[in-house]
Amino acid sequence: MERNVVMIALFAALIAVLGLIPQITLGFGVPITAQTLGVMLAGTVLGARRGALSVLLFVLLVAIGLPLLSGGRGGLGVFASPTVGFLVGWPVAAFVTGWIVEHWRGAPLTLVAGLASVVGGIVVLYGFGVVGMSVMLDKTLLEATALVTAFIPGDALKAAIAGMLTAALAKARPASVLSRAA
Numbered sequence: 202m203e204r205n206v207v208m209i210a211l212f213a214a215l216i217a218v219l220g221l222i223p224q225i226t227l228g229f230g231v232p233i234t235a236q237t238l239g240v241m242l243a244g245t246v247l248g249a250r251r252g253a254l255s256v257l258l259f260v261l262l263v264a265i266g267l268p269l270l271s272g273g274r275g276g277l278g279v280f281a282s283p284t285v286g287f288l289v290g291w292p293v294a295a296f297v298t299g300w301i302v303e304h305w306r307g308a309p310l311t312l313v314a315g316l317a318s319v320v321g322g323i324v325v326l327y328g329f330g331v332v333g334m335s336v337m338l339d340k341t342l343l344e345a346t347a348l349v350t351a352f353i354p355g356d357a358l359k360a361a362i363a364g365m366l367t368a369a370l371a372k373a374r375p376a377s378v379l380s381r382a383a
Contacts, residue, residue, distance in 0.1 A: 286333015
């Protein structure tokens, strides 16, 4: 139990630290940040439940006003911005990513974690992000979908990095990859 709490808090902190990497803000107000890599890693390393809880903890800390998002953003105002869908979708993305890693055992972990990051950290997350952007920017779902295409190359790279980091961690310290614990 203590280990779970520590790991959940550790990954919430990792996501916050990744927010210190300078963001690149696109013309329609949505920043490209390294924090989605942390969301992917929370799922691939901690598994579905613990990964989602770590990201949910992070989102709650942002909601109470801590400036943990890239660019020092925080507070309830971020839930009224074009990024709201992505932010709300982060815990779900971590859960889906973790669930896939927990259940897909027949392939190398680098591949499993990378593809799980694509499904959870890109496909699922973009579903939330597109809806949020559509509502907040008064765009159609098709228009909002076109806007998120700028994120695909960077997020695909993050998914590959998450796969490689998860596999390297499993090789160096197998017991630390809780998503693969028996």
